[in-house]
Amino acid sequence: xxxxxxEKNRPDQLxxxxxxxxxxxxxxxxxxxxxxxxxxxxxxxxxxxxxxxxKYDKIPAVTEKTAKMxxxxxxxxxxxxxxxxTLECYIYSYYSTDSYNTLAAKKISEIExxxxxxxxxxxxxxxxxxxxxxxxxxxxxxxxxxxEHEFFLNETAEQSKFMMSTAEEKLASELSLSGGQxxxxxxxxxxxxxxxxxxxxxxxxEMPITKIRNMAYDKDEKVRKAGYEAExxxxxxxxxxxxxxxxxxxxxxxxxxxxxxxxxGIESSLDNNRIDRKTLExxxxxxxxxxxxxxxxxxxxxxxxxQKTLPWWNLLAPVGKSNKTYSYPEACDFIVKNFSEFSPExxxxxxxxxxNRWIDVEPRDGKxxxxxxxxVPGVEESRILCxxxxxxxxxxxxxxxxxxxxxNYCQKGLTMLQKxxxxxxxxxxxxxxxxxxxxxxLKEAKAGDKLSILETQxxxxxxxxxxxxxxxxxxxxxxxxxxxxxxxxxxxxxxMLKAQKECYGSGLDHKYLHPYMWVLKPHYYSPGAxxxxxxxxxxxxxSLGLYKIYExxxxxxxxxRYKELLRSTGQFKAAELTKKFGIDITKPDFWRASLxxxxxxxxxxxxx
Numbered sequence: 001x002x003x004x005x006x007e008k009n010r011p012d013q014l015x016x017x018x019x020x021x022x023x024x025x026x027x028x029x030x031x032x033x034x035x036x037x038x039x040x041x042x043x044x045x046x047x048x049x050x051x052x053x054x055k056y057d058k059i060p061a062v063t064e065k066t067a068k069m070x071x072x073x074x075x076x077x078x079x080x081x082x083x084x085x086t087l088e089c090y091i092y093s094y095y096s097t098d099s100y101n102t103l104a105a106k107k108i109s110e111i112e113x114x115x116x117x118x119x120x121x122x123x124x125x126x127x128x129x130x131x132x133x134x135x136x137x138x139x140x141x142x143x144x145x146x147x148e149h150e151f152f153l154n155e156t157a158e159q160s161k162f163m164m165s166t167a168e169e170k171l172a173s174e175l176s177l178s179g180g181q182x183x184x185x186x187x188x189x190x191x192x193x194x195x196x197x198x199x200x201x202x203x204x205x206e207m208p209i210t211k212i213r214n215m216a217y218d219k220d221e222k223v224r225k226a227g228y229e230a231e232x233x234x235x236x237x238x239x240x241x242x243x244x245x246x247x248x249x250x251x252x253x254x255x256x257x258x259x260x261x262x263x264x265g266i267e268s269s270l271d272n273n274r275i276d277r278k279t280l281e282x283x284x285x286x287x288x289x290x291x292x293x294x295x296x297x298x299x300x301x302x303x304x305x306x307q308k309t310l311p312w313w314n315l316l317a318p319v320g321k322s323n324k325t326y327s328y329p330e331a332c333d334f335i336v337k338n339f340s341e342f343s344p345e346x347x348x349x350x351x352x353x354x355x356n357r358w359i360d361v362e363p364r365d366g367k368x369x370x371x372x373x374x375x376v377p378g379v380e381e382s383r384i385l386c387x388x389x390x391x392x393x394x395x396x397x398x399x400x401x402x403x404x405x406x407x408n409y410c411q412k413g414l415t416m417l418q419k420x421x422x423x424x425x426x427x428x429x430x431x432x433x434x435x436x437x438x439x440x441x442l443k444e445a446k447a448g449d450k451l452s453i454l455e456t457q458x459x460x461x462x463x464x465x466x467x468x469x470x471x472x473x474x475x476x477x478x479x480x481x482x483x484x485x486x487x488x489x490x491x492x493x494x495x496m497l498k499a500q501k502e503c504y505g506s507g508l509d510h511k512y513l514h515p516y517m518w519v520l521k522p523h524y525y526s527p528g529a530x531x532x533x534x535x536x537x538x539x540x541x542x543s544l545g546l547y548k549i550y551e552x553x554x555x556x557x558x559x560x561r562y563k564e565l566l567r568s569t570g571q572f573k574a575a576e577l578t579k580k581f582g583i584d585i586t587k588p589d590f591w592r593a594s595l596x597x598x599x600x601x602x603x604x605x606x607x608x
Contacts, residue, residue, distance in 0.1 A: 014328065015097065016383050017357035021090050021376055025103055030090070033378075037083045041117045044076045048124050055127030055166050062135045067143040073125060074149055074417065081416040084118055086378030087111060093374075096385055098366045099192040108185075112177050119173040123166055129153055130160020151571040152417045159271060162260045172256060180252035180527025183245040187525045190241060192368045196234030200226045209234055210363040213520075214389045216316040221305065228313035228512070235516035242519045243489035250482040252527045265479045269531040273422040273538075274573040278586050280534065286591035287469050287537060290598065291505060294462050297602045298507030301455075311512035316459055318391070320452030320608075325390040328361055335399050338440035339433065342550075343559050346433075349409055350402050353384070358405070359398065363387035369520070371397050373404035373430075377416065382408045392441055392456045396434045403433030410566040418570050423532065425569040425577065427539020428546070432562075434460070435547050451608045458605060461598045464540045466503050471533040473499040474518060479530075492518050541594035542578065542585070548597070549581060 022030040048054070051069050060066070088111050094104035132139060136157045140146040146153065163169055194209040200223060212234065215227030253265055262268050270276060302310040304319050326334065332354040340347025353359065358381065363369070371386040382405035388394045407429035411419045438460070442453045477495050481487055487495075493515035500513045518524060523532035550558045565577060578585050585591075 013357070014361040015357070016093060016360040016385070018090055018093050018376070018383065020381075021086065021379055025091065025094060025107055030087070033083060033087060037080065037087065037114060040076065040080050040083065041114065041121065044073070044080060044121050045117075047073065047076065048121065053128045054124060055163075056131040058131075059133055059135055060128075060131055062132065062138045064142075067139055067146060070129075070139060071143055071145045074145060074415075077121070077125065078415040078417055080118060080121075082377045084111070084114060085416070086376055088115075089374050089376045089383065093360075093383060096368050096372075097360050097364075099189055099368070100366045112181065116173050116177060120170045123163070123169040123173065126156050126160050127163060127166050127169075129156045130163065133157060149415070149417055152420070162262060162268070162271075164259050168259065176252070176527060180249045183248035183252075184522075184525035184527065187242055187245045188368065188522060190238045191520055191522075192366060194234050194238060195365075196230040196237075198226050198230040208363065208365040208367075209520075210367060210369040210387055213369055214363060214387060216313065217318060217389065217391050217393060219318055221314065221317065224313040224317055225311075228311075231514075232516065235519045239489040239493070239516060239519055243487065243492050246478070246492065246518065246524060247482060247486045249525050249527050250478055250530075251486070253530050254479065254483050265530045266476070269529075272529070273424040273535055275422075275424055275538075275575070275585070279575065282586055282588045283534070283538060283541065283591045284469070284472075286541075286588045286595055287465050289592070290465060290595045291469075291503060293599050293602050294466050295505050295507035297458055297462065297605055298504065300606050300608075307509070309509040310507060311509045312514050313512065315508070316393075318452060319455040320450075321448045324392065324449060324452070326392070326395050327390065328388060331388070331390075331395045331398060334395060334440075335402065335437060338437055339399075339402075341440070342436050342555060346406060349406055353382075353402060353405060358382060359384045359386065359401075361386060361388045363389070368522075370522070371401055373401040373408075375408045380408075380412050381405075392438075392453060393459065395441075396438055396456065396460065399437040400430045400434040403430035406433065407566050407569070410563050411570070414567070414570070421569040422574065423529075423535035424538040424542075424574050427536055428543055428569070429566055431539050431543035432546060435543060451605075454601060454605050454608075457601050458598070461540065461601065464536050465595070465598065468533050468537045470496075470499040470503040471517070471521065471523070472531065473502060475524060475531055475533065478518075478524075538574075541591050542583075544594040544597050545583060545590060546581065548593075 022033070024030065051073075053069070053073060091104055091107045091111060094101050095108050098104065129136065136150075136153050140150045140153065164172070191209065195206050196209060196212055197204050197206050198212060198215070207230070209231070212227050212230050215223055215230075218224050218227070250265075257265060257268060260268075266277075266280075270280060298310050298315075299308075301314070301317075301319060302308060305314055305317070307314070332350075336347050336351045336354070339350045360367075360383070367387070368385070369387060371384070373382050373384045375382050384398070384401040384405060386394065386397050386401060388398065404426070407421075407426070410429075438453065438457050442450060442457070445453050474496050477499070478487065478492070481491070481495075496518050497513055497515050500508070500517075501510055504513075523529075526532060546562065550562070561581070565580065568577060575585055583590055
């Protein structure tokens with residue numbers, strides 16, 4: 001396969017291919033589906049009006065006719081969401097890889113108007129289902145389609161108690177385009193187009209911030225330090241504008257939480273992630289307990305650079321004598337080989353993704369940083385964005401995102417409302433696949449390379465446990481302060497530094513932390529997804545727990561159950577799914593057991 005990939009290793013061939021979705025943003029097939037969606041949304045609105053689907057003060061009667069009416073509404077909503085997400089993903093495939101693309105920016109703005117229409121219809125439907133209350137159980141009896149959507153309907157009824165009036169919810173939805181969503185978009189544009197001057201060996205070069213961020217993994221400390229210094233200068237130039245964005249997004253969240261009767265920003269996050277406070281506290285307790293162990297790792301890493309404590313520019317630095325880097329074709333082969341050893345089906349899936357160019361590979365100006373996977377429901381495929389630089393960490397990132405794509409694959413044939421997966425469970429397959437690849441690299445490594453691979457594991461684990469916790473603390477305090485007043489960029493930096501000091505402790509040099517981490521992370525800027533951080537820790541620790549079960553059971557017994565779990569993540573609360581594997585996520589013991597895997601990695605690391 002490497003030869004086949006290598007033949008396509010030109011820059012234009014390292015971009016993702018969505019030609020099987022639409023022919024272009026102005027093509028006839030794209031326009032046809034757009035018009036189809038507009039017409040469908042109008043039809044749904046008329047159907048709701050004609051059938052009196054609305055919020056009632058008294059519980060409406062439930063009859064056989066009611067079931068058929070709701071069933072048809074569910075079918076239409078599923079079709080609309082499928083079509084909308086396909087169009088949106090196609091547009092975003094242009095916008096996320098080239099923020100200078102004015103046509104894509106225009107289309108993003110246009111489809112956001114349609115998202116408001118869908119949101120308004122969703123508000124009406126949820127209001128109606130909420131009116132039914134306990135009668136939802138009566139509604140689904142004897143109706144196959146509604147029975148298949150029972151979890152969605154019950155969850156909708158349960159969450160409807162946090163709805164404002166229909167008119168208020170519609171207004172909030174419409175205002176979000178010029179409120180929270182607009183601020184989130186501003187953050188994305190400013191950070192993707194940012195350039196900064198990098199000084200290396202007395203030579204100054206202006207570089208895109210995505211490339212500067214990747215310098216953190218360079219083998220040369222001078223390069224890493226130069227990248228860090230360029231980052232600090234670069235982020236500082238846009239920090240005031242981004243602070244305004246964050247104030248806008250969190251102010252948006254706070255206002256809606258108050259009017260919806262929410263206790264705080266965390267409550268809605270818990271409901272969205274289908275866990276409770278007891279589960280979150282159990283996990284956070286175990287994470288806090290692990291910090292002293294991770295600090296031992298940071299201090300040992302500092303020793304490798306002849307330092308007492310670690311400056312931020314060495315936090316993600318490679319350690320060890322390995323000179324191993326991967327070409328993109330080599331990365332593809334390595335992933336396919338090791339995925340296949342877990343499951344031939346998973347290996348074939350990855351091979352298909354590589355050969356059909358599902359991945360946008362390299363960093364470039366105007367392309368957003370980081371990595372993500374998005375589902376394209378119209379063709380039941382996924383597309384992956386990464387910023388590959390040849391490091392093992394980036395190979396692991398591709399494996400991670402392919403895990404998301406495999407999760408989508410396991411849900412083939414389900415409706416959009418059945419697939420709706422909380423972030424806590426959405427990270428299950430991604431981190432599991434990442435673990436497969438990193439463990440394989442460690443197993444195959446020569447003696448001199450093992451330290452480097454162990455380093456990669458601990459970088460990832462410390463980021464998801466220690467750094468994620470700092471992001472959680474940061475967001476929690478921002479919510480608390482923003483409820484009283486707007487925060488300046490200096491105050492944002494102050495809170496971020498405070499959180500980093502609390503979590504990293506003596507493991508890092510407090511003179512060289514990263515006060516602008518809040519500027520660059522897009523997770524803070526989604527008005528509909530507060531606390532987009534701790535679910536990553538949940539995903540890591542749950543996946544590590546599952547991996548231990550896989551090692552004990554073997555693939556033959558484990559893989560079918562694992563695939564069924566992935567298929568079911570949109571139809572159960574997290575605790576109900578985890579019980580199927582004998583896991584109780586409401587108590588710290590499970591989380592401690594998973595963190596012991598990281599502790600064992602640190603123990604091995606300290607020997608070097």
